[in-house]
Amino acid sequence: MKPNTYTKLYAHCIFAPKGRESLLTDSISENIHKYIYGIIKEKRCFPIAINGTRDHIHILIGFPPTINISDLIRDIKRSSSLYINQITQSYLKFRLQEGFGAFTVGYKDLDRVYKYVLNQDIIKNKPFQRNIEIF
Numbered sequence: 001m002k003p004n005t006y007t008k009l010y011a012h013c014i015f016a017p018k019g020r021e022s023l024l025t026d027s028i029s030e031n032i033h034k035y036i037y038g039i040i041k042e043k044r045c046f047p048i049a050i051n052g053t054r055d056h057i058h059i060l061i062g063f064p065p066t067i068n069i070s071d072l073i074r075d076i077k078r079s080s081s082l083y084i085n086q087i088t089q090s091y092l093k094f095r096l097q098e099g100f101g102a103f104t105v106g107y108k109d110l111d112r113v114y115k116y117v118l119n120q121d122i123i124k125n126k127p128f129q130r131n132i133e134i135f
Contacts, residue, residue: 010048011069012113013059015077015100022054023094028084032057035083039076043067048110049117058117060105073100 017023024032033050036059040047046062059076063069077096084094105113 005065007065008062008107009065010060010062010105010107010110010113011102012105012117013061013069013073013100013102014056015073016056016097018095018097020055020097024052024054024057028088029054031087032080032084036076036080039079040072043072043075045072049114051117051120053120058120060110060113060117069102073102 029052033052036050036057037047040059040061044064045067047059048062049060050057052058061072063072077100081094081096088094
């Protein structure tokens, strides 16, 4: 990156176990969130929030323009799957779905998305309700 280059790039990323099965128990989630944090830091990115429910994981991340978000998520998913298989030592192999969601987040929306990610367990247990925001 050239000197005097300044960026603020953020993405909200979501991925799930294969079949969207509820495999991310509380004990696995706590460990995997810490592990994902380490992967993100190792890639010289900025983990802002990591959370989820039993059937998916949300990550709010800041990243430099030199990072390809698809490559980053591929590396996170690959490493975290290997780690889950290592800590669970089950005869069944844990796998994540092939795809993922990634959405850019503007600086002004960062706090709102941060709260959304951190409150996943509360949101997941609420009855469905559609909220429409007009910008």
